[in-house]
Amino acid sequence: MKIASGMRSYCFALLMTVCCHAARSQQTTDTLLVRFDFNQATLTKPATATLDSFLQLNPLAIITRISLAGHCDFVGSHHYNDSLSQERVRTTRAYLEGKGCSPALFGQEAGLGKRQPLELTTTDAARATNRRVELIFGKQAPVKATVPPREAQVVPVASAASSRLSDMIKDSSVKVGSKLVLPNMNFEPGRHFLLSGSFGILRELYRVMKDNPTLQIEIHGHVCCMSGGVDGPDVDTGAPDLSVQRAKAIYDYLVSAGIAAQRMQYKGFGSSQKLFPEERTSLEETKNRRVEIKIISK
Structure with a gap:
């Protein structure tokens, strides 16, 4: 009886642990x-x-x-x-x-x-x-179906957030025309202002541009929460050009830090190139609000 009682207590504790973990996972x-x-x-x-x-x-x-x-x-x-x-x-x-x-x-x-x-x-x-x-x-977090998201447009070389941008640029597989998704560079909803966790990769991008004087890039801005390729409205400008403003924000930062303007271009693609087309979670929305760089010259 003591063994059975102990087993019931163990199973109850295990069940409570699983339930608590599931509740936390939805936060x-x-x-x-x-x-x-x-x-x-x-x-x-x-x-x-x-x-x-x-x-x-x-x-x-x-x-x-x-x-x-x-x-x-x-x-x-x-x-x-x-x-x-x-x-x-x-x-x-x-x-x-x-x-x-x-x-x-x-x-x-x-x-x-x-x-x-x-x-x-x-x-x-x-x-x-x-x-x-x-x-x-x-x-x-709302409970949603766990259907694997389609990530056909993610560039493999930039998929690991732990990869250093400088190493990506030096990688022989990254050639002219390659696009790199910059990890941890995300924006406030409806605005072209970066979230606080994004400044580390922005400073690293500056160092890469400074250490590689022949590197030329095209900065691409993207938005979430829209469809059909439509761009989002920018809260601050009042115009439907949010992806352009996001790309320009990175461009302006680099120019103000001393990177020559002629080494860079910027473009906005609206919602035409989503990493997660259906945006089932807030995390997927955050990842669609992103900036990529395209290598123009190394």
Whole structure:
């Protein structure tokens, strides 16, 4: 009897572990950035448009938690910037609560001042990038059929996120005309602003261009959530040219960092070249919001 009772307890514990793991596997996260004007904690129109766009795409019923971290540029003292970043967090939270987000959803909140910049340079563009609130949304992923996605257009050489871009370029299989999907370079929904995790690969692309002075590339922008090749509307420009603006954002960054403009071109392809045509999950949408580079000359 003791053995049977012990076995029942073991099976129950195992069942609970499996159930908890399954519940966790249905949880996803999205990171969103909203930007601020210099020395301001008031949300700009583009910032509110970003938040509104996210909430339209993600019903409140699936959002399980929200974490916020405020940041500033390098101008001013730590004391002042800590206070300003905290005020930016409070402003952002108040806006979300006004849109129906329950106070119970909000978890960690931090004002980090100027301690965690995305950009280390002192240009106006770099400072604007650092003035932000980062929001991490926990979401309950909808249960969908596990049909294998079609990935016919993924370039094998770039499929591994661990591959270094410099190694890809040097690879003898990467020839003129090859396209490389840049890993971890993704955008905010409806905008041509990069998610915070994308700046590492962007800086690596800059180093590759600098270390390979004969390299010429074409930058390709792509969007999600549209069909028939249609381009998406850009929240900030108000025009249906989101994929073009995303490619141009990379181009502008490289030019501002000192890469010669004549070594690069940029194009937008709208929704005509999706990696995941049916977009069954938010992860697939994120991967369709991407930038590729095409090798023009090595």
